[in-house]
Amino acid sequence: MKRIRVGVVGAGFAGSTHIQALRRLPHIEVVALAGHSTDQARASATKLGVARSYGDYREMLRDEPLDAVHNCTPNKTHAEVTLAAIDANLHVVSEKPLGMDSEETRYLARRAASSGIVTAVCFNYRYYPLVREVKAMLANGDVGRPHLIHGSYLQDWLLLETDWNWRLEPKLGGSSRAVADIGSHWLDLVQYMTGDVVEEVVASLGTLHTHRLRPSKEAVTFASAEPAARDSVRIDTEDFGCVLLRFASGCQGVLTVSQVSAGRKNWLSFEIDARDSALSWNQETPNELWIGHRGEPNQIALRDPAAMNTAASALSGQPAGHPEGWLDTFVNLFTDFYGAVAASAANEPYCTSFATFEEAHRIARTVEAVMASSKLDAAVRVDGGK
Numbered sequence: 001m002k003r004i005r006v007g008v009v010g011a012g013f014a015g016s017t018h019i020q021a022l023r024r025l026p027h028i029e030v031v032a033l034a035g036h037s038t039d040q041a042r043a044s045a046t047k048l049g050v051a052r053s054y055g056d057y058r059e060m061l062r063d064e065p066l067d068a069v070h071n072c073t074p075n076k077t078h079a080e081v082t083l084a085a086i087d088a089n090l091h092v093v094s095e096k097p098l099g100m101d102s103e104e105t106r107y108l109a110r111r112a113a114s115s116g117i118v119t120a121v122c123f124n125y126r127y128y129p130l131v132r133e134v135k136a137m138l139a140n141g142d143v144g145r146p147h148l149i150h151g152s153y154l155q156d157w158l159l160l161e162t163d164w165n166w167r168l169e170p171k172l173g174g175s176s177r178a179v180a181d182i183g184s185h186w187l188d189l190v191q192y193m194t195g196d197v198v199e200e201v202v203a204s205l206g207t208l209h210t211h212r213l214r215p216s217k218e219a220v221t222f223a224s225a226e227p228a229a230r231d232s233v234r235i236d237t238e239d240f241g242c243v244l245l246r247f248a249s250g251c252q253g254v255l256t257v258s259q260v261s262a263g264r265k266n267w268l269s270f271e272i273d274a275r276d277s278a279l280s281w282n283q284e285t286p287n288e289l290w291i292g293h294r295g296e297p298n299q300i301a302l303r304d305p306a307a308m309n310t311a312a313s314a315l316s317g318q319p320a321g322h323p324e325g326w327l328d329t330f331v332n333l334f335t336d337f338y339g340a341v342a343a344s345a346a347n348e349p350y351c352t353s354f355a356t357f358e359e360a361h362r363i364a365r366t367v368e369a370v371m372a373s374s375k376l377d378a379a380v381r382v383d384g385g386k
């Protein structure tokens, strides 16, 4: 099989995760990495064991004979890096969100559709085996039709007014924070599993800290070193939000999203109430699925490739009782992505599961509907496809 040469742009939390996951794929080699400066890129490349580094991604695209690019930069540069990759005819995996707003995502979706390359957005939670099991159970009619979906995505890493990250600055992260950053994962996940689509939202967003103390020197995601000096900065983006959802099927939902919930680290959970049973899952305990029954004892189904649907088993690298986790979802997503790349090169049909640019555009539209609903204090329709 042809060796695939990958360049990664942005080598922070997401970039290093992508590189670690890509290392587990045969035939894939991360040949270069681009950062925001020559020194920073070189240091990251040394730490991550990547042969070549660039302080400007444009130089990397010009000088390296690449096949694909992974865009792991902060949100502000997603569109320009992804467009540069498309212009260079390179396959591209973009981190979420696809762009800063739906104007950018609409354009990116159009460009992707008219290109001959493979494009994907990194909504990695789709790639947990038990998520795929839920999708199969719903599609097979095992638990009946869903009527209510409730859940949350809760974190605590921005609880204190001294907590700081580029996501807090709208010019770097976008005008929505908690909803666009993590709520988007939940919205993608439930729509992916159910095949249903959110058509209307009613939202109330809140900001715990209307001012935060920004370190005078930029901090990286999850960095814990104490800065020497801080500036008080006004905060215009949401720390948390409550969102009512109406799906196309008539199913209703409610999502709570927060980056200021003490003790919750990466609490992405959902419960799908369907006619015959309920299905509940939490990404912090991803190897267990709770199945609720009315007239018989509830069940805990363990991730077990020997006992799951075929599509879910295919995502399990290890036997039951050998826990798999977050990093494995990236391995699964990239396996799917490079399977599509190989099929495209061979002109063969291939069925993908990753989020397309068009789906990510709809998520951007949904996030904007949530923002508008909270501002207007009214229900807002998503109007997808525009």
Ligand SMILES: NC(=O)c1ccc[n+]([C@@H]2O[C@H](COP(=O)([O-])OP(=O)(O)OC[C@H]3O[C@@H](n4cnc5c(N)ncnc54)[C@H](O)[C@@H]3O)[C@@H](O)[C@H]2O)c1
Residues within 6 Å of the ligand: 009, 010, 011, 012, 013, 014, 015, 034, 035, 036, 040, 057, 072, 073, 074, 075, 077, 095, 096, 097, 122, 123, 124, 166, 181, 220, 221
């Ligand atoms: N799918 C997921 O679960 C997941 C998890 C974390 C982050 N993300 C996404 O990944 C992106 C990056 O987030 P992060 O947490 O890694 O942030 P980060 O701050 O840890 O890393 C961003 C990196 O990009 C570099 N950078 C900035 N501008 C650049 C440029 N113009 N060219 C090259 N490099 C540049 C920074 O120096 C830094 O190393 C975000 O869009 C975020 O939404 C996704």
